[in-house]
Amino acid sequence: MTGHDGHAPFAYEGLDRVMHEKARLGILTSLIGHPQGVAFADLKRLCGLTDGNLSRHLQVLQDAGLIGVERGYEGNRPHTTYRLTAEGRKRFADYLTVLEQVVRNAAGAAEDEDVATGLLPLRST
Amino acid sequence: MTGHDGHAPFAYEGLDRVMHEKARLGILTSLIGHPQGVAFADLKRLCGLTDGNLSRHLQVLQDAGLIGVERGYEGNRPHTTYRLTAEGRKRFADYLTVLEQVVRNAAGAAEDEDVATGLLPLRST
Numbered sequence: 268m269t270g271h272d273g274h275a276p277f278a279y280e281g282l283d284r285v286m287h288e289k290a291r292l293g294i295l296t297s298l299i300g301h302p303q304g305v306a307f308a309d310l311k312r313l314c315g316l317t318d319g320n321l322s323r324h325l326q327v328l329q330d331a332g333l334i335g336v337e338r339g340y341e342g343n344r345p346h347t348t349y350r351l352t353a354e355g356r357k358r359f360a361d362y363l364t365v366l367e368q369v370v371r372n373a374a375g376a377a378e379d380e381d382v383a384t385g386l387l388p389l390r391s392t
Numbered sequence: 393m394t395g396h397d398g399h400a401p402f403a404y405e406g407l408d409r410v411m412h413e414k415a416r417l418g419i420l421t422s423l424i425g426h427p428q429g430v431a432f433a434d435l436k437r438l439c440g441l442t443d444g445n446l447s448r449h450l451q452v453l454q455d456a457g458l459i460g461v462e463r464g465y466e467g468n469r470p471h472t473t474y475r476l477t478a479e480g481r482k483r484f485a486d487y488l489t490v491l492e493q494v495v496r497n498a499a500g501a502a503e504d505e506d507v508a509t510g511l512l513p514l515r516s517t
Contacts, residue, residue, distance in 0.1 A: 369417060
């Protein structure tokens with residue numbers, strides 16, 4: 268077993284439920300590359316969400332302080348854009364570090380198993 | 393924007409809700425390296441879960457066909473172990489591929505932004 272010093276190695280405390288939800292993960296990934304903001308219609312297309320679902324998830328992210336909203340006009344049509352806040356950027360980066368850890372843990376464990384089951388030669392010491 | 397051929401690039405359909413839940417992700421990661429199975433008490437420690445929570449999540453994974461249970465005895469004490477089914481192993485591997493994609497997308501987008509905001513020099517063409 269991999270437990271070290273009483274700490275639960277696979278508890279993944281850093282997988283904040285606000286960011287870990289599938290649709291919100293898509294929204295945050297869409298926003299991280301666009302500091303100038305992304306329009307509602309573009310987010311809808313990028314994330315494959317309905318108006319209702321996208322609105323609901325944006326509200327959750329906004330309530331958590333992860334994203335900000337700018338309501339303006341393009342010509343005389345309302346044009347709303349969404350962007351990560353500074354805090355949102357930091358917290359999403361922290362979240363991604365944990366996500367990478369999950370992938371590394373799982374890949375490492377799967378490889379150990381291949382060794383255990385004889386699918387891979389044991390590394391020489 | 394990154395949308396290609398009408399497909400939503402950040403929809404992440406493959407993030408199956410059964411596996412994506414934080415506690416269940418910990419359980420699956422604990423199991424992937426142990427084809428001989430992991431005991432309830434060890435899973436509890438590895439994942440930092442209470443008896444009740446661990447039982448509940450194991451049941452969800454079992455109902456989804458991802459894990460199997462073996463109830464036996466060690467001496468005359470009941471000893472129950474859990475392991476991934478063949479289908480569970482395949483589906484978790486597919487899930488991990490999508491998770492890796494999320495990390496790659498976000499890292500790539502963040503780097504593009506650093507370029508856009510002048511934090512990184514533009515790559516020469």
